[in-house]
Amino acid sequence: MATYSVSRGTRLNKFLPVIFSAVVALLAFLPKFLQIPYQVKFVQAFILIILATMWNLLAGFGGLVSIGQQAFIGIGAYALVYFADIQGINPFLSLILAGLVCVVFALPLSFLVFRLSGGYFAIGTWVIAEIIKLFTVQISQLGGGSGISLGAFSGMGREMRIAAVYWSALVTIFLVLLSTILLMRSKVGLALTAIRDDQTAAGVLGVNVQQTRRLIFLLVSIGFGLAGGLIAMSNLRVQPDDIFSVNYSAIMIFMVVIGGLGSIEGPIIGAVAYYFLQDKLKDHGTLYLIILGVLGILIVTIAPRGLWGFISREKISLFATKYRISENKQKEGA
Amino acid sequence: MVNETQSHVSALTVSDLNKKFGRVIVAEGISFDVKAGEAFGIVGPNGAGKSTLLNLINGTEPSDSGEILFHGEPLNSLDPAERTHKGIARTFQIPKPFSEMTVYENVLVGSTFLKSHHSRHERSELAIDAITRAGLTPFFNTPAGKLRLLDRKRLELARSLACQPKLLLLDEIAGGLTDAELPVLLEIIRELNASGVAIVWIEHIVHALVSVVDRLMCIAGGKVIAIGDPHTVLEDPKVIEIYLGSDFQVGGAV
Structure with a gap:
């Protein structure tokens, strides 16, 4: 009888923690060398990567195609201003709270939107995001329709403030990506991958589809809240029409689809690609959107599995989520 | 074959089960029971409601009325995952692999x-064992979407074995197998049945089915036509008229 051993990932993956740590360490020292405008750009890119990663967990794996996650971006942004300015809590602690408070909103909302499926789910989440915006506008303490400024950093010099926001964003993206990788390597990750490929079969094999989806809906709401908090920190102002804008959903869909739906690597690549595109094209007005649209169509036509699917050819996986079985070689005559 | 000790306990009791899709009746007053450890075959013409019956039993389709008991416990309010946790596994007639996951990962979901x-180690052992029994060892690391049809059917079987079922629902698992492959599959099913797993098996390859099952049921138009000893059922004039055709002989070519 042959015996087998199970391993996770390939030889490449063994070096990954080293590379991952090295990149993070390098990024941590960047504010020492980098001019302020570049630090701001890094923060924007980090936020985009967080958003893409979260939306992909929800839609790419959970099959929950939502166009209303800006609800949690908005809640996170307002929560940061509320905790930091109105409650006077340390702004970095406020950022953590801004992420966690989203779960409090996500849990009851999940019971509402999980009654819907497919297109109805998508529209339902959008409607809820709009309703939350309309409620927020009514709260005069939060600045009503004109929004509210963040004053918690006013005692800090510009250079120090931007470095502080940069480090907050770096720590956040590190934790978000690490949690995502660990999640996808866990039983929940196995369940999510099965749900991604065939929901009915997953249920028949004992995966509690609804419960897994609810869990992921709650978890990603933390990520969206953190991203919202970071946006508030870096803009120093929150305006309801901007922060609750459905544009966030459009951008997230674009990043995840061009990068590759249903992988960990795809959304990161998609977010970086989108970041460079918008950075180079944003001064060109309407042309910017046209070029973005054309590129989106081209990429999904040429590489239906997104940029990552095109590069990896389904053979490479950076984060060792795949299992590998190898037969144990038996000694002669043993 | 049914042991003396097992024959009195019902693994599955279906009573007065009804299901309509719009105006089409797919189950009308279906009642039968499967004893613990029994192998139970289901035949019937295409569109008779065989696959739907399995869907109703494992919960992928809700019934309109009627009751399904599993070891005396009502299943009606349970979803498919909960029914699997109780010990019911199934294979699909049209395989539903997790296409981008490897064969091992597919089966690991089951265990x-x-x-x-x-434990993590036991789950992995269960998966490897199920893959070995289904004859898929060359394909451990192959993405399931790249398997050919026969191996996809084997994968269906391996996944359901990994669920460690007390009742296994097989939906045309032998369809499309070659003459060389069929005995291997029959051996797996017999072995499983001998280890105490009750089996409900839908199949068009009647001689294969009859060589394994203790009892046979024929349904047509959502109704039970005949039920009982396989040979008696196959000789029933109504079954011959509706399903087999008048020149049918068990165990031989037509």
């Missing part, structure tokens, strides 16, 4: 979400 809380 991971049981309620019996196996």
Whole structure:
């Protein structure tokens, strides 16, 4: 009888923690060398990567195609201003709270939107995001329709403030990506991958589809809240029409689809690609959107599995989520 | 074959089960029971409601009325995952592999979400064992979407074995197998049945089915036509008229 051993990932993956740590360490020292405008750009890119990663967990794996996650971006942004300015809590602690408070909103909302499926789910989440915006506008303490400024950093010099926001964003993206990788390597990750490929079969094999989806809906709401908090920190102002804008959903869909739906690597690549595109094209007005649209169509036509699917050819996986079985070689005559 | 000790306990009791899709009746007053450890075959013409019956039993389709008991416990309010946790596994007639996951990962899903809380090592052993029994060892690391049809059917079987079922529902698992492959499959099913797993098996390859099952049921138009000893059922004039055709002989070519 042959015996087998199970391993996770390939030889490449063994070096990954080293590379991952090295990149993070390098990024941590960047504010020492980098001019302020570049630090701001890094923060924007980090936020985009967080958003893409979260939306992909929800839609790419959970099959929950939502166009209303800006609800949690908005809640996170307002929560940061509320905790930091109105409650006077340390702004970095406020950022953590801004992420966690989203779960409090996500849990009851999940019971509402999980009654819907497919297109109805998508529209339902959008409607809820709009309703939350309309409620927020009514709260005069939060600045009503004109929004509210963040004053918690006013005692800090510009250079120090931007470095502080940069480090907050770096720590956040590190934790978000690490949690995502660990999640996808866990039983929940196995369940999510099965749900991604065939929901009915997953249920028949004992995966509690609804419960897994609810869990992921709650978890990603933390990520969206953190991203919202970071946006508030870096803009120093929150305006309801901007922060609750459905544009966030459009951008997230674009990043995840061009990068590759249903992988960990795809959304990161998609977010970086989108970041460079918008950075180079944003001064060109309407042309910017046209070029973005054309590129989106081209990429999904040429590489239906997104940029990552095109590069990896389904053979490479950076984060060792795949299992590998190898037969144990038996000694002669043993 | 049924042991003396097992024959009195019902694994599955279906009573007065009804299901309509719009105006089409797919189950009308269906009642039967399967004893613990029994192998139970289902035949019937295409569109008779055979696959739907399995859907109703494992919960992928809700019934309109009627009751399904599993070891005396009503299943009606349970979803498919909960029914799997109780010990019901199934294969699909049209395989539903997790296309981008490897064969091992596919089967690991089956052994991971049981309620019996196996350790990581045990879950992996269960998956490897199920893959070995289904004859898929050359394909451990192959993405399931790249398998040919026959291996996809084997994968269906391996996944359901990994769920450690007390009742296994097989939906045309032998369809499309070659003459060389069929005995291997029959051996797996017999072995499983001998280890105490009750089997409900839908199949068009009647001689294969009859060589394994203790009892046979023929349904047509959502109704039970005949039920009982396989040979008696196959000789029933109504079954011959509706399903087999008048020149049918068991165990031989037509």
